[in-house]
Amino acid sequence: MTASDSATPLHFEPPGPGTWEQDPVHFPRPMTHYWQEMHPPAFKKGTGEFARFYGMLIDGIQVAYVNGFGYNQKLPAPEADIPERFKRAEQVYAQKLWREQLKDWDEKHKPSTIATHRKLQAVDPGSLSDEELATYLTRCRDHHAAMIAQHMRFTAAAVLPTGDFLVHAAEWTGLPHSELLGLMRGSAEVSSGGSEEMARLKRAFANDASARKILETDRDPAKVLERLRAHGGEAGAAIEAYLDLVGNRLIDGFDIAEPTALELPDALLRAIRGAVVDDAPASDVEESTAEIRAQVPAKHAQEFDALLAEARLTYRLRDERGVYSDIWAAGLMRRAALAAGRRALDRGRIDARQQMLEAGLGEMCALVMGRDGPSADELAKRAQYRAAYTAKDAPPVLGPPPPLPPDLSKLPPAVARLMRATLVSLGHIFGSSKAENKETVLYGLAASKGLYEGPARRVSGPPEFGRIAKGDVLITESTTEAFNILLPLLGGIVTDNGGLLSHAAIVSREYGIPGVVGTREATEKIADGMLVRVDGDAGEVTVLG
Incomplete structure (x- = not known):
């Protein structure tokens, strides 16, 4: 209900x-x-x-x-x-x-x-x-x-090269777009919470045992953050610079009804602890790239490399344009x-x-x-x-049903190529799975590889982020790029809405945690605290009990 x-x-x-x-x-x-x-x-x-x-x-x-x-x-x-x-x-x-x-x-x-x-x-x-x-x-x-x-x-700069790569690479290899998008991992630092300020924070805490001790203090989170700011030295300056960057950003959503990072000191502090430890799984993107490239016909190998390079070049814009624009504003x-x-x-x-x-x-x-x-x-x-x-x-x-997509065969080649890349990209931003779910198994889109079992944390919005504990599986309607601040806490992510280029999909890929998006019914079928298995390879979520 x-x-x-x-x-x-x-x-x-x-x-x-x-x-x-x-x-x-x-x-x-x-x-x-x-x-x-x-x-x-x-x-x-x-x-x-x-x-x-x-x-x-x-x-x-x-x-x-x-x-x-x-x-x-x-x-x-x-x-x-x-x-x-x-x-x-x-x-x-x-x-x-x-x-x-x-x-x-x-x-x-x-x-x-x-x-x-x-x-x-x-x-x-x-x-x-x-x-x-x-x-x-x-x-x-x-x-x-x-x-x-x-x-x-x-927007178009962020998605056109990616859409064009998916169209051509899928045609050459027969591989699903979910697998091809795995090659984007590592090209959007901002989507995994990366910034100069975060890098500085990690270095400072690695070299300051007393700052790490304060960070782990079991006290009021807001007071711990204040102690860190007043700590002095490079660690104090680094935490001040990081909070200046992210403190007034929304944690999720786009509307002013959603809280900012500083309004959720408990979640923010736990996320900083997770980020400083930095135990994210190693990326296998180079190995995956080589495996997929081996399936490309030789005559298209150079074009594959070129298209992949352009997609990776602008992929970060998908989240950067929000994090540094309206999320902060x-x-x-x-x-x-x-x-x-x-x-x-x-x-x-x-x-x-x-x-x-x-x-x-x-x-x-x-x-x-x-x-x-x-x-x-x-x-x-x-x-x-x-x-x-x-x-x-x-x-x-x-109003009336959506019109059929334009007949691309009747357009000039360059226009058809542009429209095809656009339609593919938009479909992967907004499209959810159409597979019929079962009582204990939900079929979504394979956003990020991996298999993980953990407790479901049903969250309807940022005010409830304080309930997220390390290792939880987030169950929510959708997320924005701003949610990247909290991802170090999660073992997996499952959404009702969105496709393979939705922000939840991009962020889970960059963090390397299993993600299944576009299930349509996860928030209805998975109760808070249930044990679930997230299969980011198959795009399936199983309720275990």
Whole structure:
């Protein structure tokens, strides 16, 4: 029985003409009013930019929210633009256009984005006047929207080379995409929690026995983190730098309703302990690459090497564009909203500071400035509604059935190649298994190799991450790239939603822990504490008792 079993049935109408498809991978629950206002124009802007940059036959994707659930609709490219799109598509593979975007990301967008995050992070919102706080809320919202657009702008660069590699390598070898994607392991450091700050942290703790002793102290986690920050020396500086990098990021999800790392000190501290020990299994990617390459016909061997190199080159963008863009920006917006909530609480306008997270930006500013705004009861009802429903309560499609994919044989070769790679990649982001599950065996997608048995930890969201113990098997609807901070604690991961290129799949592959995604029903069929076997080779999850 789910939380939604006792909720009132919802009525759904298409938000406009045409077909609208639900996105349960990224939005497994209803989103806040703030998110529903901020997200659509930024998302449309970013997807439109990558579609035009790569000469795609879509003009981006628009999103609309129905009862808080996100629905996407692909926008066709204007008829007048098609000839120019065809010309641009001819350049994509000939000139490797994703390299241009990767260079732009590494040299311009990523460093400038981090600088802006830190500039906003340096502001203490609690010290601002009412008017200044309202202005700061707006600044954080504008930055968050810009980061959503940036996240989407780099989507194609992250997935096109991977999709193209999968199409060709599967044709040459007959191997499933799940096995081919194993060759990506090690090319996305960020997906396994890697950063310069984490590397520095590991070195510092390896050389400081007293810091390690503090880290293992069985005391209040928040106080342990403070002791480490005040420890002095390289270890203290390293922990400070690491928390400055990850502390205000969301732990999972995209909405400001989700907590940041510093709000979950117990989970954060245990994850740091796991990361410092660094007992992840060794990668066998070189051996696997050689085995798969041996199955490629000789005439395609060089092309295989080239395609694999391009896929590995940009693969990290799949998670980097989120971790360094909107995941951090969302956490800063949450911090500002909670500061506004504390002020409204002190003045008796709301009943808890977290209620401010249920308000739209204009409502937040009104409550801070003492003008009309939603009541505490109204905000409480919004929170109760979002907790009562999941994506399983919403229909997968609104409007007419999705149209059939375009007949690629009728397109120019370069355009067909581009569209084929795009369709394969999107299918692996959003597609779940279609196999019929049994009572004690669930059939998902083989995201990450390995076999593991352990206790199931049924978690519906970040507020419950504190229950995760070392060696647990996470059972959840879906995860985002931000979840990489907590992966050192897990023995395996199982999700309801998402495919082989979903964030949960990528992160589990990078950590080298068994992962099965897209089971559709794991959160319904696997109770908390059950003993389960995760078979990441076969894509199966077995309930043992």
